Amino acid sequence: MYFESMAAALQMEGHGAFVWSAYLITLGAIVLILYAPRRREKRFLRQLEGQIRRSGGKVPGAAKEV
Amino acid sequence: MWSLFHKFGSPPWLYRLSGSILRWLLPITVIALVAGAVWGVLFTPPDFRQGNSYRIIYIHVPAxxxxxxxxxxxxxxxxxxxxxxxxxxxxxxxxxxxxxxxxTFIALVTGSIWGKPTWGTWWVWDARITSMLILFFLYLGVVALYEAYENKELAAKACAVLSLVGTVNIPIIYKSVDWWYSLHQPASIKFTGGTTIDPSMLYPLLLMIVAFYALFTCALLLNMRAEILQREQRTAWVRRLAAAGESD
Structure with a gap:
């Protein structure tokens, strides 16, 4: 490691707040772009499963096989 | 070639293929992102002029x-x-x-944060930064335009036209630092001519660029899967998938 201690790595000679905040914001954005579509897919499948159960195994309009 | 093209047009085939690709690509992407970030932030020397603030390069440039x-x-x-x-x-x-x-949001925000200790300002309306802001609005424009239309076929056409027209902005972004006076530095990595970055700083940067490409691919496949299911919700294969209570 370039830095002598974790405290020095956090401080980065006065640049720590800039560097770490940039990385935290990026981490948040990456988690969001990976998690949001996965959540959308799971939620949609759950809703459709509920619809199928309520309609006794059929989904309105379900006929096509592609 | 044409049969592959036709296969790509098949939603269930694409859904299953993306599932098997994501199973190995997603963990590799996460490992590469963590490895590249740790390498760049903790194991590279500081820049002789910018000090430690330059470490933002490992997310700013790949993004x-x-x-x-x-x-x-x-x-x-x-x-x-x-x-x-x-x-x-x-x-x-x-x-x-x-x-x-x-x-684009990551590139703009990290660039702004990097700008403060380096240029003494969070934002300047120079060519590179302004054209990146236009890119951000073009992406948001495609998202908003698609939602604005009831008729999704019409929405797709309008979005395709907007994205094609917007390509004019891309060479402007690339060349902005050469065409106009700018606070933004010129490219450090060049395919032609010498690269002006030390190998100890270059290798983690290259790793992060590859990791961000993999991230884009993963996010693209995940978004496509969610979109495919919604569009194909009336088909038997999606119905079976939902009834089974799990995705591929």
Missing amino acids: AVVALAGYYVMAIAGAVSLIWRMKMADVAMRACAPIGAAL
Whole structure:
């Protein structure tokens, strides 16, 4: 490691707040772009499963096989 | 070649293929992102002029590079959707927009944070930064335009035209630091001519660029899968998938 201690790595000679905040914001954005579509897919499948159960195994309009 | 092209047009085939790709690509992407970030932040020497603030380069440059490449992917998907009316190209075009917007957002915000200790300001209206802001609005424009239309076929056409027209902005972004006086530094990595960055700083940067490309691919496939299921919700294969209570 370039830095002598974790405290020095956090401080980065006065640049720590800039560097770490940039990385935290990026981490948040990456988690969001990976998690949001996965959540959308799971939620949609759950809703459709509920619809199928309520309609006794059929989904309105379900006929096509592609 | 044409049979592969036709296969890509098949939603269930694409859904299953993306599932098997994501199973190995997603963990590799996460490992590469963590490894590249730790290497760049903790194990490289500081820049002789900028000190430690330069470490933002390991997220700023990859995000910007992939945000630009992602726009080409979106525009090509838009062109395929317009010319061959291929539904899966339309799905890919729509899937690119939020990811591109997020990557452009990362590039703009990290650039702004980097600007403060380096240039003494969070923001300047110079050519590179302003054209990146336009890219951000183009991505958001595609997202908003798609939602604005009730008729999704019309929405796809309008988005494809917007993404194609927007490609004019990409060479402007690339060349802005050469064409206009700018606070933003010119490219450090060049395919032609010498690279002006030390190998100890270059290798983690290259790793992060590859990791961001993999991230874009993963996010694209995840978005496409969600979109495919919604569009194909009346088909038997989606119904079976939902009834089984799990995704591929």
